[in-house]
Amino acid sequence: TNLTENSTVEQLIEADKKHFIHPTTVPRTFLEEGPKIIFSEGEGVRVKDIHGKSYIDGVSMLWNVNLGFGQKELADAAHEQLTKLAYCSSFYGYSNELAVRLSEKIASLAPGDLNAVFFTSGGSESNETAFKFARFYWDLKGQSSKKNIISLKRGYHGATISTGSATGIVGFHNFSGSKDSDIIHAMPHLVNAEKGDKNDPDYKHSIRHIIDTKGADQIAAVIMEPIQGAGGVHVPPEGYLQAVKQLCEDNNILFIADEVICGFGRTGKMFGVDNWDVVPDIMCVAKGITSGYAQLGAVLLTQEVRDTLVSYDNILGHGFTYSGHPTACAVGLKTLEFIEKNNVLDNVNKMNRELQKGFDYLVEHHPHVAKTRAVGLLAGFELMQDRDSNTPFAQSIRAARHIVDHSFDNGLILRAADFEEQVNIVAVAPPLIVNKVEIEEMI
């Protein structure tokens, strides 16, 4: 194929199959069926495909297009910066005004004294950076045996070797070829065990048990999403985050919050941890920071972690070409300004109530809809064969996929979380600017 402006859709599809390797896609199916959709444009919560068919994006693409599509202010901010100074390096002490302004802005929004910001190009790079910083922090403190990172099963932290290893969804390990062997998984949300109840039947799967058996002197950090996203929108029980933070504090272990999905309003608060008033030592963000309009991530450090790292009197040999990218930072600044100016968090909380009502309606009218949850606009529901007796569907029945495919055919994009056997969860996370009529239409 030699694609030209006048190429047909069929030629585009052939070129796609031949030249474009897609992330997180079944390659064999792709070669047979080609792309499921070729997107062409978007406005608000809606996107169109190349044939002009319209869809409501019920998951903000990859939980990132938080302000929806066609936001002119964001496009203008990018355009202005692209024309003025598209790119410059932040290595070797070079700086730019946009990166400085954005780091100050993020620090002003973040809880506690998370005052210093290291920029990356996305979530995986942010978490990878957090792991390296946590390990290096302990090196600098003369405790270099503290290397292990504890993460949670069902968590998602990225696709690099270390963040893929920290990810607690097995499908993401099959591909990695290698593993970061200093990462240990614990069972999520064991609130009693983490609070110190060693008689809890699940104690042996807890973070506390890992610390008790391995020794706190071997552990650098614990990482978790305040609310697990890709693993199926799992909300922790009340007190869980506080208990883990306390456990970390008591044992000299850094607490890393992966706010890549939760950050910047998704849960109705600026950050996921704000729902439980927990201040992490390190906080990783990406996605919503630019609403997906530019590739940007960041790692926030408390004053103490920052002070320790900057005491290093040599080159901190870590950074990405696009760390502090001025155009990405310009879009980030405009995104945060938009969120504040337009009271986006208020809308999230109002629309949360509409979504909850919608879920109640689904439960009333559809016998297989069970266990709904929605914190802000991070939401989902499970599908069960028999919800009264808590009986899941047989493994061969991919109920969540069925719903997602059926919705897609009818113009609504959703996401299935069915990595675990017999688990059928449908994730719902529309753009934060969604309105009541659009939620009703989704339901």
Ligand code: PLP
């Ligand atoms: N952390 C969480 C919680 C995520 O949901 C994701 C992506 O979905 C990542 C990290 C990885 O981010 P990225 O894909 O930008 O590398």
